[in-house]
Amino acid sequence: MTWNNVKKIAGRVVAVIVPVAMQFLWYLLILKWLSKAAGLLSIVLTVLSFLFVLYINTKREESSYKTLWLIVILTFPVLGAVMYIIFGNNNTAKKLEKNITKARLHMDYELPDGEKCIGELEREDKRLAQSVKRISDATGFPMVKLDSAEYFSVGEEMFADMCKELEKAEKYIFAEYFILQNGKFLNTLVDIMARKAAQGVDVRIMYDDLGSIATYSLADALKLGEKGIKCVPFNPFLFIKSQLNNRDHRKIMVVDGRVAYSGGINLSDEYINIGSKYGHWKDIGFKITGEGVKSYTYMFMEFWNAFSNDMIPHDLVGESFKKEGKGGDGYVLPYYDSPMTDENVSNTFFSEILYAASDYVWFYTPYLMLGDSLFDAFIRAAKRGV
Template structure:
């Protein structure tokens, strides 16, 4: 015992490196992204104890793991019937539009990897900023008759959040079935409001609680989706959470964001996706009835797919869809994202597109809400500028929109940022839209956002101080870990 007391630190350091080397071997066998691999190896070997904590909390890979199992929902007879009906509808359509032929590779990709059907009978409303989105959503919630399904990364009981929560409490008291899944890290609801939700009959579920939970080691996997479904007929998806920050109500920074409202077949895909999450968080059998999938009466023809990705999917569906869309571009690629920390594939695709005389424009925030994300994003910009990509920094406030529009043909609006976390770690959902009028509307918003940006010039950007470039390099190295 005396020896142990005298050499306690040497023993602990030795134990640390035994565990660290074991973790390094595990990482090497997983054959994950080389940058991410190197980042973890450096942290594990250079920072005793801290490295192990970081790896335990953030480094474990759970894609294809049994803890995220969608099969119980996907194998239910009702879901299979809905999927078959969607496939039948798709097969009976000879040609929705010539535009689909141009993007047929992307459509097949999502179907083959995740059985994401192309839906056609849809009506879509493009929503700019949170105040308009919340006005529409609250109105739709008040009209709910059968059920309300909510799945959000951030729900807070601040001013706008309280209005939202009061409405769903009222609807639950009226007999409407209300189920809500909130991310335990992103959301913040007071105990008083939680009691009111429970007393009203709202079923509230936390996604992977991180305090005193058996999932603490998996706190890195977050539900970043923003989905609202009303009566199985109306669906919302996009970048806007439920908080005052997103509706510009707190008189701080201007928040620029984008969302969409869907009426039609695609809502069925959102509904199935919601049930897969509900099945996981409820830890019980979720029985799905046909009542959640009412007959679609939409007469509009807007073709779209719902792309979902996360540790429960075999492939990085959203990242792959973005990659294919970029590589198939012929005229222009316009991207808006709050966090640009891409993998090598996306960087190369953008560089090749720009060097092929395709117009590539990228809008990112000048000032992020995360200093490490800001510096990490900036570390990628010089190489893009050298390839001919036009980079614009948004200056009016914080741009949180996650949108892409290509060739007046393809558009995507959703929850996924162009970063490691959205591509590989978080649960995300994007709507992929194949519709010229919608693409033109989204591109018009993109061009209006350009009016509030500063265009970067390569020769000036290169003159950043060595200190700034060093911080960028360190942030970039840390980005895959966080």
């Protein structure tokens, strides 16, 4: 970590200390007021702890997640009950869900119907169609025909292609990333975006405030504004709050509804193997065209409208999306997983893939932290000879 990054973190911490201190003082005043009824409160919370243990035990959650809460509540009945009320049972996602639901009210935007494609897939592979339909039903995103797709095995390939597509932008550029960091990668894209903004293109960038805490600051975002690029942080890190852990790990770039980029590549130089302290940096990306781009555009609009007062106008994206390429023979279902859904959609889908596999399954991920159900699915598949 560079000295500049250390200063950015220190500046953010100092800015947060005052509101955190005020929150802490407020909690102390509440506790002092409640201390008059400490005996009764302790009994109530102990009973609640017992009920929470029973409730958690009946939930359809990852056993490791349930075990963690059971240990906390059984070890610290009163404190554990309070923590579960504040942080447990997906309560941390309620504020996020409220923001996004409100944002959707300002969106006159319809996603395509995916039933036809699922019906076509069902004739080829009924079992796979069932799993895909479950994802679509749970997330609200459709499976559509794939027009074209391009895979990038390393960030350098994707960087070069991004530059070419940004130069073609005529109406809008939407970018949403977990990490932004000034350097060749980001600054090259920003230079192109600034030129396009000067030509009347609507350019918007969203970044995760905590994910970029060491690499990007409000001052950096304001500099983008001076270049005509609109920029907002996702879930700003201003207070110590229950939804602090709800972060935006998505990596999305959409140009004119014509092409969409996604994958695991953030806008930081190590992703294109510049200045990496840990050797060759391997992450992947892809580009798609066709109706699937609509889903990525919708995702961006949801989150942008939830955290910005400058709503995206419908007439900017409302016209028919352009097709690129020659037309493919496959399907694509862009979607996102989140704590707002009652089901761990991706986790369930990966388990189903493993249980249905007969020959091989290849996973590529920078994060391997398996829950019990997925871990068991890997083992069972391997023991079957997959």
